Amino acid sequence: MKVLTANRLIDGEAVWYAADGWQETIQGAEVVADKDGEARLEAIGAAAYAANQVLDVAVIDVVLADGVIVPTRLRERIRAAGPTNRNDLGKQARSHAASAAA
């Protein structure tokens, strides 16, 4: 299975493609399971790159674990969460901040 990811042009933020556009977290990203889906994501990525919305576009491997999207490669898991030595930074900081606030 695969999802489409990139970094946003204006601020470099890691983003993933979902049905309603680019979003800042991997959960909820559009997951495809076949060649056609992959080709479609690639086309969307290429178009977004050409439209100067994103850069470093890549279609990456993921697995679904109880409905949670988990990238296969550590590199992509770190992009999706943030630096492993600082869970107050990156995407993970949002849930961190949310749970700290709760």
Added chain:
Amino acid sequence: MYRYDEFDRDFVHARVAEFADQVDRRLSGRITEDQFRPLRLMNGVYLQLHAYMLRVAIPYGTLSSRQMRMLAHIARTYDKGYGHFTTRQNIQFNWPALSDIPAILADLASVEMHAIQTSGNCIRNVTADHFAGAAADEVADPRPYAEILRQWSSVHPEFSYLPRKFKIAVTGAVRDRAAIQVHDIGLHLKKDADGRLGFAVYVGGGQGRTPIIARKIRDFLPEEHLLSYTTAIMRVYNLHGRRDNKYKARIKILVHETGADEFARQVEAEWAALKDGQLTLPDADIRAIEAYFAPPPLVPRPEGDEAVKLARLDSRSFSEWLQQNVVTHRHPDYAAVTISLKGIGEAPGDATDEQMDAVADLAERYAFDEIRVSHEQNLILPHVARADLKAVYDELVRIGLATANSNLITDIIACPGLDYCALANARSIPVAQEISRRFAALDRQRDIGELKLKISGCINACGHHHVGHIGILGVEKKGAELYQITLGGSGDENTSIGEIIGRGFGPDEITDAIETIVETYLALRSAPSERFIDTYRRLGPQPFKEALYAGEVRAA
């Protein structure tokens, strides 16, 4: 310290305006990423895993308090409250938005700083001994020459598109603290029999995929010929360096394949046409640059001895810090202080905005306004009166920067690795943190003695693992992190490249492996004064191999 002249100021401001316009055009879609990428790289802007990264040049690692405060301001205002000091004596900000970078560069320009030539196939920041101007063992301050090279190499039209990036390091002491033999050009400033200043010139050193120790191609180059001779080297490289293969494009490959003698001959031939021409440095010009680096007024402070003695009696931790992080200054009443950015369990080289501000305050109050960044990712106050050491120490304790581990096993160099870097294969920082925690006890560290442990997250070797007494290289094997250990490397005047000791270790094995190596050394050293590197050089890899892998051999 060096101050911008009119030319420098106009040049940097013009570049900020130019890049601001380029960013504007990029954000509005008038230029493509393919067009923009080389432009942003020329201005130090990379894209990493989570965000853009801005690499700011700190020429020869020298900063004033005002500049340090500006770095703190940038960390606080545009980033996430910290910065990362690198093995190139630079600083990297990990989270800037592209849209903020013009404002950051304008802020930097206001304190005579920039990010120009921190990327690309040009001559990068010239690095120098971090104790320059303070070290008791140097013949002269190497930084005026680094500054001359900086001015000459900034947007040098002939050398802006070299086959590959190019790094120059300068030291003014026999004891090499700038690792000059693993640079493209290494310059050792020294005096000849008549007392004239000049350089031993090393060329073709480097780390990365193919680590090679530089070869000395000239034993003494009189100082006035610095630029003509360097130009001759650059021309030979620019002409013959390989452009067809990125991995073979560094000057080290050219020198290696050509042979150092033949390479030197080509340089001399090129130089014959340049020597005594317009690149010859007039003595007045050298002395004028030197004047910028004139030592601060080190007034006698003889009360220091007594003050230090009393403070040591009073505080064991101060005493330990003094022994570990304070080195002899050429003036007996002064000392050079290493501020460790390697707190136990911390990310090597990271400093918060508050810490940067506090170090700036300390430098202003006690250290003639001068701060250095070392290639070992620490900060240095080069000139502190011994009488003020206790006050400096107390403040460092308050801001969490008083770790007494300079040159010990927890004074680890580590690159950002897979936690940030788009090129990484494995993480570096968590490995450094775990080793640091394992060896946290200072008594144990001091018993082990000097031990340089260096970690890179990929073969580019930004963490200098090839020249670590113990080097750790992260690789990716079957989708998992694996750490290869090298032993016996050294980046000083006796430079050596570490040798791979055997199969790699997983993330949960690597700290144990390091401990095994250390315990083996402790059991084998001839005396507590025999350093790890000396024991390794005496005994070779065999006992360490046995300790690490004996069980496997028997099982096989």
